[in-house]
Amino acid sequence: MSLGLIFMYAALALVVVISGVGLITSRNAIYAALFLVLNFITVALLYIALGAPFIALAQVTVYAGSIMVLFLFVIMLLGAEQLPIAEPLRGQRVLGILLAVAFLAEMMLFVMLRGAPTIAGQAVSPEFSTPATIGMLLFERYLLPFEMTAGILLAATVGAVFMTRQPRPEHKSALPAVREEGQE
């Protein structure tokens, strides 16, 4: 790997880590959401650098462009920008740090004990990440999981519509009732 490439990956990784830390340390929910957006976009850039543009652009469109916009929308509508100073769950911070250290130790143990990779990394053809290949895989080899996901999403959509449905009013409109009261 050339020096320029190492420098690029290091810079991207730095942005990913900084935005991740910013996400969990911001006291303002809007800032936290924006750090997460920055994180998603930088990870997408890493995907592009690794030769997977399809997954990168899907990540930007779906996560950064749609889901996080809805997050921001809800935060702004509810006026919930300021996160509470006091923790609702006591001791979760200590537990969180302990678990993080345990996870890090596990990962390092894994990398050290694994030694050299037993299977040589297979060279992937540039065709592998094209939308056409991904589409063929989805609709042929993984058709059943794909259709099941579609069914689950449809059920969730119908459920959301049902739950937010407003009860049908007795009258076609509320205005005639008011007018009758006025006449009496």
Add this chain to the structure above:
Amino acid sequence: MITAAMVWEWVIKSVIICLIMTIGFAYVTLYERKVLARIQVRVGPNRAGPWGALQPLADAVKLIFKEELTPATADKKIFFIAPIITVLPMLVITAVIPWGEAVTFGGKTFNLYLADSNVAILYLLAVTSISVYGITLAGWSSNNKYALMGGLRSTAQMISYELALGLSFVGPIMLASSMSIMDIVHAQSKIWYVFLQPAGFLLFFVASLAEVNRSPFDMPEAEQELTAGYHAEYSGMKFALFFMAEYGKMIAVSMIGASLFLGGFLSPVGFLSNIPVVGFLFGNGPHWLLLKVAAWLFVMIWIRATWPRIRYDRLMALGWKIMFPIGLLNVVITAIVIVLVGG
């Protein structure tokens, strides 16, 4: 392998695209004022330079010297970066649009596009979906209820119309069986997709008007309801950036629409290109793209001059209950026809 020469080529092309978008923005404002004036039987700007040609420069100088106000209760950092976030997507979105066939100059071949990717359409969708942030954040950080309402309206509107916009892209993708815009343009050499995909074309046109908050869908900045919507608290150059984003997006949308449905840089009278001396004017080239973009912009301005703004609930109903189902139907019908005709 990436060489230094390639990097320089990309940098120079990027600078050219940014310059075209910024200069284009300046002259689209003049174009709009002139066309609106003509439609309303006025003359329009005619003082600065011949035919008012220096009017955009005069406006820029005025806006630079204006005082920039920041509301005392605003969120200073986000108030500052919101206009920048709004402008960036508009500057980068046209990177995947081809301007013409490759040209040979001094023994080297130059492609007239920055990137011709096989995920170009996805790139367009990704950048469009990101462009919501600037407006939303501007509305929120101003700490003004009109601005916030404008920001929220525009978020809801852009998310709703993104669906119809995405579905309108599917028709050209299926007909050209490629997501690269160069391939889609070349696939239209026999017949433009506006004739094969009339429903898709209309969907794209209406959804793109809503995406760039143009009349009759300019709810986020409805004056009589929201003063000026998300940019009510902005002044000086920061306001100019919002203005720039709006007009730049108009150019970008026209370029995308012209490339997907009107044959892009392809000439409709290519058979005349054998005429000596003036033949190149009838051949394919960037001038045809420019002409199509100008015509597209004219229709957008024409609509603004003649149509009233539609009500907000009707706008959402149109997006979800009419355009989205038509988009799905268009995809299904196109797919069936392609299978029956055999590609």
